[in-house]
Amino acid sequence: MMFARFNDRSRTCVEAAFDEARMLGHDSLGDEDLLLGILRADEGIAAEALSSLGVTLEGAREESEEMLSGALSSIGISLEEVRREAGDAFEMRIPDNRRIPFSAWAKKALVEARKEMRRMGDNYLGTEHILLGILGNADGTAVRLLAGMGVSPEALEERLFELRGRAAG
Amino acid sequence: MDNKTSTRVGGPEDPRGGLEAVVALRRTLEALEAAQVENAFVAGWSWAKIAEVLGVSKQAVHKKHARRIKGRYPGEPPKRKGK
Numbered sequence: 001m002m003f004a005r006f007n008d009r010s011r012t013c014v015e016a017a018f019d020e021a022r023m024l025g026h027d028s029l030g031d032e033d034l035l036l037g038i039l040r041a042d043e044g045i046a047a048e049a050l051s052s053l054g055v056t057l058e059g060a061r062e063e064s065e066e067m068l069s070g071a072l073s074s075i076g077i078s079l080e081e082v083r084r085e086a087g088d089a090f091e092m093r094i095p096d097n098r099r100i101p102f103s104a105w106a107k108k109a110l111v112e113a114r115k116e117m118r119r120m121g122d123n124y125l126g127t128e129h130i131l132l133g134i135l136g137n138a139d140g141t142a143v144r145l146l147a148g149m150g151v152s153p154e155a156l157e158e159r160l161f162e163l164r165g166r167a168a169g
Numbered sequence: 170m171d172n173k174t175s176t177r178v179g180g181p182e183d184p185r186g187g188l189e190a191v192v193a194l195r196r197t198l199e200a201l202e203a204a205q206v207e208n209a210f211v212a213g214w215s216w217a218k219i220a221e222v223l224g225v226s227k228q229a230v231h232k233k234h235a236r237r238i239k240g241r242y243p244g245e246p247p248k249r250k251g252k
Contacts, residue, residue: 023198025194025197025200026196027196027199039197047226067189068196068197069193071186071189071190071192071193071194072190072193072194072197074186074189074190075182075190077194077197079197082197082201085199086201086204086205086208087204087208089203089205089207089208089211090200090203090204091203091204092197092200093194093200095200095236095237096237097236097237103226114176122221132192
């Protein structure tokens with residue numbers, strides 16, 4: 001039961017993550033897509049923590065695209081040139097009829113999210129737990145993406161607990 | 170991030186960068202194939218001819234691309250040129 005105890009916002013987050021992954025041409029749903037999903041689901045303390053550190057949906061999408069073009073240029077391929085040669089028909093989007101699986105890191109993040117939920121004594125699984133699950137993956141793509149935006153997991157965790165403490169009164 | 174400055178990103182001494190390049194290339198290849206098949210279709214090429222050049226079966230090309238591309242050009246028969 002992967003999605004047991006998920007609250008509405010974290011369900012929205014996972015759905016939005018699939019949308020984002022598809023749009024960016026990711027052939028699996030990565031932990032960075034979960035991060036984008038959190039930003040799309042918005043309004044939770046996880047999204048608030050991210051935006052307070054300057055991580056916006058637009059910015060994170062761009063960073064993800066830059067990571068792809070950076071990886072290509074490391075082997076001598078210019079995404080811009082590929083795009084130009086292929087014309088308007090070229091888009092990274094994954095077609096609707098193709099299913100995409102969770103990546104190993106995304107699965108791990110969701111498993112960790114559940115552990116965080118228990119550790120924190122919560123009876124629902126929210127986007128804050130998903131964010132902590134993502135941040136636990138030091139090797140993951142999401143942590144690298146955040147590093148590219150100048151945000152460390154430590155700073156993000158600290159802000160998250162600050163906001164949570166404030167919300168609890 | 171930090172290994173971007175090294176001289177051999179994606180080389181044998183940078184497995185992480187090398188593997189990430191493979192992923193990026195695979196995703197780009199998929200997008201490029203979709204675009205070029207669409208370009209050929211719009212130019213009036215038959216699925217058989219597209220498949221021939223790609224070196225795969227007509228069924229494979231049709232299964233992978235037909236629904237997406239036909240959905241994009243509803244009721245609009247491709248120009249019969251450049252055959």
